[in-house]
Amino acid sequence: MNIFITGGTTGIGFELAQAYLREGHRVGICARDISKCPIEVRNKYKLLKVYELDVTDREALKKAVADFVGAEKILDMMIANAGRSVGAKNKLPNFEVAREIVDINIVGVLNAFDVAVEYMLPKNHGHLVATSSVAGLVGLPGVAAYSASKAYVLNFCESLGLDLAKYGITVTAILPGFVDTPLTKKNNHKMPFLMTADKAAGLIKKALDEKKSIYIFPWQMNLVMSVLRRIPRSWYRWLMKSKIFNYSEK
Ligand SMILES: NC(=O)c1ccc[n+]([C@@H]2O[C@H](COP(=O)([O-])OP(=O)(O)OC[C@H]3O[C@@H](n4cnc5c(N)ncnc54)[C@H](OP(=O)(O)O)[C@@H]3O)[C@@H](O)[C@H]2O)c1
Numbered sequence: 710m711n712i713f714i715t716g717g718t719t720g721i722g723f724e725l726a727q728a729y730l731r732e733g734h735r736v737g738i739c740a741r742d743i744s745k746c747p748i749e750v751r752n753k754y755k756l757l758k759v760y761e762l763d764v765t766d767r768e769a770l771k772k773a774v775a776d777f778v779g780a781e782k783i784l785d786m787m788i789a790n791a792g793r794s795v796g797a798k799n800k801l802p803n804f805e806v807a808r809e810i811v812d813i814n815i816v817g818v819l820n821a822f823d824v825a826v827e828y829m830l831p832k833n834h835g836h837l838v839a840t841s842s843v844a845g846l847v848g849l850p851g852v853a854a855y856s857a858s859k860a861y862v863l864n865f866c867e868s869l870g871l872d873l874a875k876y877g878i879t880v881t882a883i884l885p886g887f888v889d890t891p892l893t894k895k896n897n898h899k900m901p902f903l904m905t906a907d908k909a910a911g912l913i914k915k916a917l918d919e920k921k922s923i924y925i926f927p928w929q930m931n932l933v934m935s936v937l938r939r940i941p942r943s944w945y946r947w948l949m950k951s952k953i954f955n956y957s958e959k
Contacts, residue, residue, distance in 0.1 A: 711784050712730030713737040713774055715764050715821050716791025718746035721840065723768050724910030725788065730754045737777035739770070740791070764791045764817030771824045778828055786917070787820040787825035787833050789839040789862075795852045796895040815859035818865070826878070833877035838917060841882045843925060846934045851898075857885075857903035863923070870922050879920045883913050888931030902929045 712729050716722045723746065726736045732852045738746070739760040742833035746759055760773035778784050785826045795806060818839045829835030844852060845859030887893055887900035888909040897930025904927060916924035925931040937945060948954055 710734045710779060710786060711737075711779055711781075712731070712788065713739075713784060713821075713825070714765055714778055714788040714790055715770070715817065720758075720906050721885065721888055721909055722790040723750075724906045725913060726757065726791070727754075728910050728914045730757055735777075737773065739764070739773055739953050764789075764820055765812045767820040767823065770820050774824045775826075779872070782828055783832065785837060786836040786838060787821050787829075789821035789837075791821075792840060792858075792892075793897040794895070795855050795891050800851065802853055809932070810854040810858050814855070818862055819875050822869070826873075829878050830876055835877070836879045836881065836917065836920070837866070838881045838883060839870065841866070841884045841935050842938050843886050843930050845884065846925075847937050847945065850914055867923065868907040872876040879922075881917060882923050883911075883916070884923065886911055886927050895931055901933075902927050930943050 710729070712734055714722045714726050714736065715738075717726045717736070718740040718950045722738065729736050730894050732754070735758075736754075737758045739758065739762050740746070741761065741763050743761045751759060758777055760776075762769040764770060774784065774787075790792050793810060795803070795810070802934065817917040822837050822839070822930065825835065825837060825926060836858045839862045841862040842855070844856045845861075847856070849856045861883065866880050866882035866942070873880060887903040888906050889903055890906050893900060893903070909926070910957055912926050920928075925934070937948070940948075
């Protein structure tokens, strides 16, 4: 398969890229600073192509994907994974960070899918994937912009999955819980059910092999979030302010 992964130099994207490379697939990855991708890994896999670009720049992404697919123009899978978080949770919203989150987490996904469908629609074939988050299932305190951006990604994928099925295109939203990556290293709160990026990539790849439309993991986090989604909102507000969910300190 020809697989392009945005944000593939560290964390979940990096581990996913290696999982596909180990199976002999061609993989393209991109990031703003490609030096974060270890040189040994770049040398090890001949089927890996690395592009330095910002996903908010649609033209740059379009050029990179065109180079990656070459004359064959076959793109089997686009994984829109690049994203940023808020970092430390804030009681007061930081609107500058919120705008950056919209640009990367939302516009970045739009750009990736926009570029990918150009190759997928004519062939009636392809798999669009985006990394949302369990944070997109409810409005979490302290990370308003992040939570909202991931809700957008989730609903966008669910709608697109319905719209594009008749064109042979599958759409998957991935909703991880806490994964140990450079992104979560900045967190100043507790991270229940934290798992390694390697393990997360294995679970995600299995879900993608099965062409799931939505994949939430780990199961413990899925259970907690499904309760939080269903309870009356007054209970939710009470719980979020209670000691159980008071995650302002580690
Ligand atoms: N880790 C978790 O617990 C967790 C949980 C739920 C969802 N997620 C989501 O999973 C995805 C991957 O996160 P991660 O934890 O693996 O984070 P990570 O290790 O920080 O990886 C993020 C990747 O995206 C790239 N990136 C960031 N902004 C970019 C931009 N504007 N243009 C191009 N590339 C960009 C980064 O490289 P550069 O900085 O060099 O550009 C890096 O390769 C994100 O969408 C995140 O929101 C993570």
